Amino acid sequence: SAVISQKPSRDICQRGTSLTIQCQVDSQVTMMFWYRQQPGQSLTLIATANQGSEATYESGFVIDKFPISRPNLTFSTLTVSNMSPEDSSIYLCSARDSYNEQFFGPGTRLTVL
Amino acid sequence: AQSVAQPEDQVNVAEGNPLTVKCTYSVSGNPYLFWYVQYPNRGLQFLLKYITGDNLVKGSYGFEAEFNKSQTSFHLKKPSALVSDSALYFCAVRDWGYNQGGKLIFGQGTELSVKP
Incomplete structure (x- = not known):
């Protein structure tokens, strides 16, 4: 099974700033995704991170707010903009x-x- | 659209008793069903999946799930609960619909509490 690490594990940010979250997988994978889990809620898919091309966003999520990169088969970043x-x-x-x-x-x- | 429902927000069980966490699904075509567990301040851990074959699926930590096509259910079970099983459990279905990329759709989650 693939092991996934994320950085940072937690952060406290000020309104209007941006935070970039990094995701590293220990083996090559076919697909990578980003989910959001609001307090006490289930998981909601934000987007599918596509290698070398623009991410595919779910309804209600936009690239300007949640830019995503996936430069290779094992790494992706999610930025939460203008928080x-x-x-x-x-x-x-x-x-x-x-x-x-x-x-x-x-x-x-x-x-x- | 594919969906799953977990009708119980919380399930309380005494240690040593059997436990059941319920999940029903609504899909077009053959369902790909999953159970995940989330411990406090941790990510989701895969427990088991049903793709095809035997209706009784065995997974990690002694859990199993029974696929019932006529009742469109995929309930999670364990013969003897442990206090350490206390966690949040999610049922999920894979959506293979057009342009969906096989994404996972999650239920609302069920909080399992096992008391000594």
Whole structure:
């Protein structure tokens, strides 16, 4: 199974600033995803990170707010831009391997003041 | 659209008793179903999946799930609960619909509490 690490594990940010979250997988994977989990809620898919091309965003999420990069098969970043308190959430990186199993990172707990 | 529902926000069980966490699904076509567990301040851990084959799927930590096509259910079970099983459990279905890329759709989650 793939092991996923995320940095930072948590952060407290000021309104109007941006934070970039890094996701590293220990093996090559076919697909990478970014999810958001708001307090006490389920997981919502933000976007699919495509290698070498623009990410595919879900309804309600836009590139200007959540720019995503995936320069290679094992690494991706998610930026939360121009943050507001409503962006306070856990952001989870996920990856799917060639056996179609999907794994999750430990998450980044973001608090926006 | 594919969806899953977890009708119980919380399940309370005494240690040593069997536990069941319920999940029902709504899909077009054959369902790909998953269970994940989330411990406090941790990411999601994969427990088990159903793709095809035997309706009883065995997974990690002694958990199993039964796929029931007629009832469109995929309940998670364990014969004897442990206090350490206390966590948040998510059922998920893979959406293979047009242009969906096989993304996972999650249920609302069920908080399992196992008391000594």
